[in-house]
Amino acid sequence: MLxxxxxxxxxxxxxxxxxxxxxxxxxxxxxxxxxxxRRVTVQQYREVLEAACTGKVADVKSAEPGARxxxxxxxxxQDVGPSLVWGRENIPLLESSLAExxxxxxxxxxxxxxxxxxxxxxxTQPVPLTPRLYVVMGGRAGAAAIDDQLYFDVLISAWRxxxxxxxxxxxxxxxxxxxxxxxxxGYGQILDRKRDSLTLSPAEAxxxxxxxATMMEGSxxxxxxxxxxxxxxxxxxDVRPFLAKVSVLLPAMQNILRSALQGxxxxxxxxxxxxxxFDMGYHATGAVLLAAIGKKRGLAxxxxxxxxxxRLLTAYNDCATESTVAFKFNPALAEQVAHMGxxxxxxxxxxxxxxxxISSLTAFHAN
Numbered sequence: 469m470l471x472x473x474x475x476x477x478x479x480x481x482x483x484x485x486x487x488x489x490x491x492x493x494x495x496x497x498x499x500x501x502x503x504x505x506r507r508v509t510v511q512q513y514r515e516v517l518e519a520a521c522t523g524k525v526a527d528v529k530s531a532e533p534g535a536r537x538x539x540x541x542x543x544x545x546q547d548v549g550p551s552l553v554w555g556r557e558n559i560p561l562l563e564s565s566l567a568e569x570x571x572x573x574x575x576x577x578x579x580x581x582x583x584x585x586x587x588x589x590x591x592t593q594p595v596p597l598t599p600r601l602y603v604v605m606g607g608r609a610g611a612a613a614i615d616d617q618l619y620f621d622v623l624i625s626a627w628r629x630x631x632x633x634x635x636x637x638x639x640x641x642x643x644x645x646x647x648x649x650x651x652x653x654g655y656g657q658i659l660d661r662k663r664d665s666l667t668l669s670p671a672e673a674x675x676x677x678x679x680x681a682t683m684m685e686g687s688x689x690x691x692x693x694x695x696x697x698x699x700x701x702x703x704x705x706d707v708r709p710f711l712a713k714v715s716v717l718l719p720a721m722q723n724i725l726r727s728a729l730q731g732x733x734x735x736x737x738x739x740x741x742x743x744x745x746f747d748m749g750y751h752a753t754g755a756v757l758l759a760a761i762g763k764k765r766g767l768a769x770x771x772x773x774x775x776x777x778x779r780l781l782t783a784y785n786d787c788a789t790e791s792t793v794a795f796k797f798n799p800a801l802a803e804q805v806a807h808m809g810x811x812x813x814x815x816x817x818x819x820x821x822x823x824x825x826i827s828s829l830t831a832f833h834a835n
């Protein structure tokens with residue numbers, strides 16, 4: 469990508485150079501990341517790349533109808549395209565940033581930092597954490613986790629720093645970026661185990677997915693990037709604007725959960741309703757909820773809720789007096805969420821228990 473940006477700056481770009489960048493694993497990762505909650509095609513990304521080479525932001529059209537595709541266009545035209553155009557004119561700065569990254573001997577600290585905040589303290593089988601770390605350029609997110617592949621995007625991070633919307637890069641920042649994504653890798657495995665132990669209806673599964681997104685982003689943001697303190701997050705220019713929106717996001721969250729339990733909601737309706745939580749919305753909302761729990765129950769209380777996201781609403785309501793936002797979830801809704809699903813083991817016992825008891829009694833009397 470850096471070679472391509474040099475060629476673009478010198479007006480010597482070729483189709484082969486663009487093709488080469490598009491074929492790189494790192495480019496595949498940044499496109500995949502944009503398709504987690506958005507919809508972006510490789511052709512759209514090519515258009516953005518080619519336009520940026522000429523110093524312009526492409527006029528990208530939605531790949532399909534719907535909120536996901538619209539958000540994809542927003543990300544390409546407001547983040548990816550402008551950062552590439554900026555990168556074309558700031559190659560020495562990018563070269564310097566890459567040199568600093570290569571010399572960062574503390575990146576390995578990301579794994580123990582991530583594991584410190586996983587709800588597995590009593591587990592006899594800690595989840596495996598063997599991420600493959602990438603440094604990329606040309607994405608929308610500063611960092612991301614795609615399965616076991618984690619990346620830090622030096623271009624978008626440097627561009628945002630230049631605009632004052634992100635803190636200046638440092639060796640510690642990069643470690644925290646990788647730790648945040650490594651935490652996703654480990655916490656995701658723990659939540660998958662919990663999900664597999666439950667029998668959720670389609671409506672409950674939709675609620676579970678929303679809670680998981682909130683807990684995944686909120687916990688990593690508060691505990692790793694915020695150093696367990698909401699006050700530290702309030703100093704960070706990329707998080708601060710979204711923290712200011714949490715007073716609106718919490719009622720929106722309640723509406724989504726209530727509507728989902730009555731549904732599930734149609735896919736497009738859910739996408740539209742949850743689009744307010746894209747970017748850093750999930751991060752800020754989860755951080756505020758968990759910070760309130762932490763103030764009353766301590767880190768152990770936060771980790772306890774992390775082990776079962778269904779308890780998030782009831783735990784927060786119990787700690788709402790410690791929140792920075794004047795809001796409590798509807799108690800009936802909170803209890804309904806807390807008791808979603810049935811333990812598969814319990815369901816098996818209920819299905820077979822009566823017959824087993826009768827058999828046991830019969831055997832007892834026969835003896």
